[in-house]
Amino acid sequence: MKPVYLKPESLKDVVTSYCPGCGHGLVHRLIAEVIDELKVREKTIGIAPVGCAVYAYDYFNFDVAEAPHGRPPAVATAIKRCLPDRIVFTYQGDGDLASIGTNEIIHAANRGENITVIFINNANYGMTGGQMAPTTLPGMRTTTTQKGRDSKLHGFPLRVSELLATLEGTVYIERVSLIDPANVIKTKKAIKKAFSNQLTGTGFSFVEVLSPCPVNWGLKPLEALKFVKDQMIPYFKLGILKDKTEEMKKEKGA
Amino acid sequence: MNKNKRLISGNEAIAEAAIMAGCRFYAGYPITPQNQIPEYMSWRMPEVNGVFLQAESELAAINMVFGASLTGTRAMTSSSSPGISLKQEGISYMAGCELPGVIVNIQRGGPGLGNIQGSQADYFQATKGGGHGDYRMPVLAPSTIPEAAELMMAAFDYADFYRTPVLLLSDGILGQMMEAVEFKEYKPIKKLVKKDWILDGARNRVPRSIFSLMTAPGALEKHNWKLLEKFSKMEKEVLSETYLAEDAEILVCAYGIMGRIGKAAIQMARKEGIKAGLFRPITLWPFDSKTASLYGSKAKKVLVVEQNLGQMVEDIKLAVEDSKKVFFHGRPGGGVASKEDLFEKIKELIK
Numbered sequence: 001m002k003p004v005y006l007k008p009e010s011l012k013d014v015v016t017s018y019c020p021g022c023g024h025g026l027v028h029r030l031i032a033e034v035i036d037e038l039k040v041r042e043k044t045i046g047i048a049p050v051g052c053a054v055y056a057y058d059y060f061n062f063d064v065a066e067a068p069h070g071r072p073p074a075v076a077t078a079i080k081r082c083l084p085d086r087i088v089f090t091y092q093g094d095g096d097l098a099s100i101g102t103n104e105i106i107h108a109a110n111r112g113e114n115i116t117v118i119f120i121n122n123a124n125y126g127m128t129g130g131q132m133a134p135t136t137l138p139g140m141r142t143t144t145t146q147k148g149r150d151s152k153l154h155g156f157p158l159r160v161s162e163l164l165a166t167l168e169g170t171v172y173i174e175r176v177s178l179i180d181p182a183n184v185i186k187t188k189k190a191i192k193k194a195f196s197n198q199l200t201g202t203g204f205s206f207v208e209v210l211s212p213c214p215v216n217w218g219l220k221p222l223e224a225l226k227f228v229k230d231q232m233i234p235y236f237k238l239g240i241l242k243d244k245t246e247e248m249k250k251e252k253g254a
Numbered sequence: 255m256n257k258n259k260r261l262i263s264g265n266e267a268i269a270e271a272a273i274m275a276g277c278r279f280y281a282g283y284p285i286t287p288q289n290q291i292p293e294y295m296s297w298r299m300p301e302v303n304g305v306f307l308q309a310e311s312e313l314a315a316i317n318m319v320f321g322a323s324l325t326g327t328r329a330m331t332s333s334s335s336p337g338i339s340l341k342q343e344g345i346s347y348m349a350g351c352e353l354p355g356v357i358v359n360i361q362r363g364g365p366g367l368g369n370i371q372g373s374q375a376d377y378f379q380a381t382k383g384g385g386h387g388d389y390r391m392p393v394l395a396p397s398t399i400p401e402a403a404e405l406m407m408a409a410f411d412y413a414d415f416y417r418t419p420v421l422l423l424s425d426g427i428l429g430q431m432m433e434a435v436e437f438k439e440y441k442p443i444k445k446l447v448k449k450d451w452i453l454d455g456a457r458n459r460v461p462r463s464i465f466s467l468m469t470a471p472g473a474l475e476k477h478n479w480k481l482l483e484k485f486s487k488m489e490k491e492v493l494s495e496t497y498l499a500e501d502a503e504i505l506v507c508a509y510g511i512m513g514r515i516g517k518a519a520i521q522m523a524r525k526e527g528i529k530a531g532l533f534r535p536i537t538l539w540p541f542d543s544k545t546a547s548l549y550g551s552k553a554k555k556v557l558v559v560e561q562n563l564g565q566m567v568e569d570i571k572l573a574v575e576d577s578k579k580v581f582f583h584g585r586p587g588g589g590v591a592s593k594e595d596l597f598e599k600i601k602e603l604i605k
């Protein structure tokens with residue numbers, strides 16, 4: 001009998017430390033499937049963030065480095081410049097990428113580094129126990145906004161994809177979600193495109209995944225998906241924010 | 255004429271020596287008085303198929319060195335004091351991850367923005383930690399431009415051999431002044447070990463990872479003990495110079511540019527029949543306490559001279575048995591003691 005569902009070779013056969021219903025594990029799997037399908041496992045170098053995904057090297061079955069908090073884009077820049085034919089990607093949460101590491105992500109994007117960035121937006125700081133993130137929604141309760149985020153005090157949620165789309169150096173930017181199987185498939189398609197672009201040397205590709213964090217949100221896994229759908233998506237609109245892929249491919253003769 | 259002999263600034267000599275030692279990655283952020291290093295690297299790196307990146311900050315620059323290093327590339331960054339403070343994050347992570355790399359500090363006055371004059375105010379930061387966590391890092395302090403070139407090459411060898419960040423601690427005077435330098439062909443001073451730990455894609459091998467978070471019970475303690483073993487080996491790499499120290503009644507202790515000025519003052523003193531000598535540490539960590547102790551204990555007085563309010567003086571006091579005979583003369587904030595000043599100080603102490 002032909003098996004229809006196997007563990008991707010790019011994932012190790014281990015139990016992750018992620019909470020039930022967390023989006024990280026799912027996105028890890030999608031990345032692993034894409035890397036298998038593109039047959040680049042043996043030339044991929046991943047950069048883990050500081051955040052819940054810090055242990056990504058325990059889960060991915062390829063080379064992984066753990067960067068200081070927020071610095072994965074700087075680390076990835078150097079790796080890609082030293083080894084241009086390898087596949088280099090960063091995997092970052094919203095504290096890592098949109099707060100402490102805003103400088104690094106903006107400049108890596110603006111330089112048009114030929115890397116892939118997978119950005120997990122779960123609207124809070126998961127690893128440190130659910131504090132406010134730059135992406136926390138107005139009125140949303142976190143351990144440091146116990147009465148709900150007050151935009152007068154804490155400003156507004158940062159739309160990183162929109163921000164990066166304004167930069168000349170970026171090629172492909174899409175925001176996706178994991179709210180149902182159809183959207184999971186869309187997410188995988190976006191991730192695959194973001195990695196394929198690197199293979200053709202097309203340039204900086206960025207996928208923002210709206211990801212559930214049931215434990216820190218105080219919701220059950222299904223309720224958390226509903227929260228993404230009803231609360232997050234209206235603020236963080238899904239879809240392609242920028243796509244110069246075909247244009248860049250022509251330019252490169254790819 | 256020797257074509258390897260060039261009139262060159264300290265900053266440019268440091269950059270060229272790095273290239274000669276096989277450095278193929280440079281990232282940095284502008285700050286005076288070290289700008290000639292990135293400027294030189296910006297055109298020189300492409301000539302040797304290396305990578306030059308003007309980073310968005312010193313934080314990014316050191317993390318780029320982190321990234322380049324983990325691919326096995328010889329990598330460096332340079333800055334001056336305020337920028338070196340920002341690099342401490344990356345230096346600590348490199349120490350934790352055991353990644354080689356060279357950091358150059360062309361020191362200027364501080365604290366804060368300070369000024370852009372040469373200074374030695376970062377001795378504590380360089381030798382006593384700087385970044386967080388239990389780590390040690392070789393610190394090399396040249397006193398002439400030819401020596402800066404030589405130590406720069408050695409820095410890459412120490413870095414690779416011990417898998418550690420290495421700091422070249424110089425100052426704005428040495429960085430900006432010019433001197434004739436005869437560039438010697440690069441010859442590794444340590445065995446070049448194969449880098450079998452790099453991340454370059456897990457082709458026909460098991461995947462590797464580089465990390466510094468170790469939360470499993472006892473894992474970090476074990477790692478720290480392992481690092482200690484390495485630090486103990488690194489501790490044997492002490493370098494220092496002595497000058498007329500054997501019979502010295504007054505031992506001048508100074509490093510870097512002050513070591514050079516101290517030497518000139520000693521020559522003046524000797525002409526007057528004063529038995530003065532010099533102890534000049536070249537590695538500031540590891541510190542050559544043995545030599546300091548040997549000549550410091552024999553001398554009647556010990557004069558520590560620094561371009562700061564007194565930092566290395568603490569290491570000298572630890573090394574010399576009778577710390578009451580240790581005196582300090584320093585000029586902070588970019589002030590420079592002249593050889594005449596030091597000669598006066600020597601005369602005062604010896605009478």
Ligand SMILES: Cc1ncc(C[n+]2csc(CCOP(=O)(O)OP(=O)(O)O)c2C)c(N)n1
Nearest residue numbers: 050051052069093094095096124125126127
């Ligand atoms: C310099 C520094 N500051 C703070 C921390 C503590 N810290 C660890 S993870 C984290 C936030 C992680 O949140 P996010 O990036 O959103 O990822 P998530 O855990 O939600 O996946 C913080 C602040 C750290 N490790 N280093």
